[in-house]
Amino acid sequence: MSHAPVYIEIDGRPAADPELIATLQSAYGHFTAMQVRHGGVRGLGLHLDRLDGASRELFGTGVDKDHVRALMRQALRAAGRAEAAVRVYMYEGTAMVTVREPFAFDDAPQALKSVPYQRPAAHLKHLGGFGQTYHREAVRREGFDEALLTAPDGTVSEGAVTNIAFWDGASVRWPDAPALHGVTMALLEPLLGSVRGPVTLADVPSFRAAFVTNSRGIAPVSRIDETVLPGDERLMARVREAYASVEWETL
Structure with a gap:
């Protein structure tokens, strides 16, 4: 049985390629996001593997x-x-690349608010992230920088668009919970000799410091909910040095 072609208008004008736009409207797909500097990308191989x-x-x-x-x-x-900041979106049979102004964390400490939400199929950087965007925008309106996604029992998984690591004075710990293992996390994890283990909101006061990572880089965490983290400049210097040692792979 044949189907009539999709007809789409945008701002009252027929779309140039309705079939392509219909494909891009689908929430069934995935993507990766990276920063490009002078034709190079940190962790390019990991992005392609993703x-x-x-x-x-x-x-x-x-x-x-x-x-x-x-x-x-x-x-x-x-x-x-x-x-530039580049994203590659993959749909079945279609690839889309977007190029925008480059982004980077400004190194200002981040304030996080926990929310009871976990992404479905969290190991994938998939499309249709309404839930995490909803929570992130909600906590920003309350004066926070990022949402910290947690299970109903308070188990910490990840930020809305970041990974998070905690420092107890002896080791860096990444939450061992369903999450997207971001490329920056994957690059830093072996360089820092870090570990994975369970972290709950009840554990947060026992940590001296925390930091978040994503394609924009690294930023320290100043507080989670009402808990202020003292921070550790020596830790952050070590993390920044490790990240700076990662070579840029040529596109």
Whole structure:
């Protein structure tokens, strides 16, 4: 049985490619986000592995990594940028690359508010993240910088768009809970000799410091809910030094 083609208008005008736009409207897909500096990306191989693994899980087939790299180079050239924030979105049979102004944490301490929410299929950087965006925007209106996602029993998993690590004075601990293991986390984890283990909101006062990571970089955490963390400049210097040692891989 044949189906009529999709018809779409945008601001009262027919869309140039309705079939493509209909595909992009689907929430069934995944993406990766990275910072590009002078044609290089930290953890590029990990980003490509992420796209390949998620595509195999969602669509049953991997991606041509060389083709994805070529698409990113093409988009950067077309945008006239050597430095940018780049995202690669994967749908079944369709890849989309976006290029924006580069982003970076300004190193200001982050205030986090816990919310009882965990992402479905948390190991994937999938589309349709309404829940995490809803909670992040809600806590920002209350004066916080980021939402800390937790299970009903208070187990900490991840931030809305970040990973979080805790410091007890002896070791760096990443929560061992369902979460997206971000590329920056994956790069830092072995360099810091860190561990994974359970962390609950009740444990937070026992930690001296915490920091968050994502494609924008690293930022210290100043407080979680009403608990103020003393912080540790030596720790943050160590974390920054480790991150700075990661080589930029050429696109």
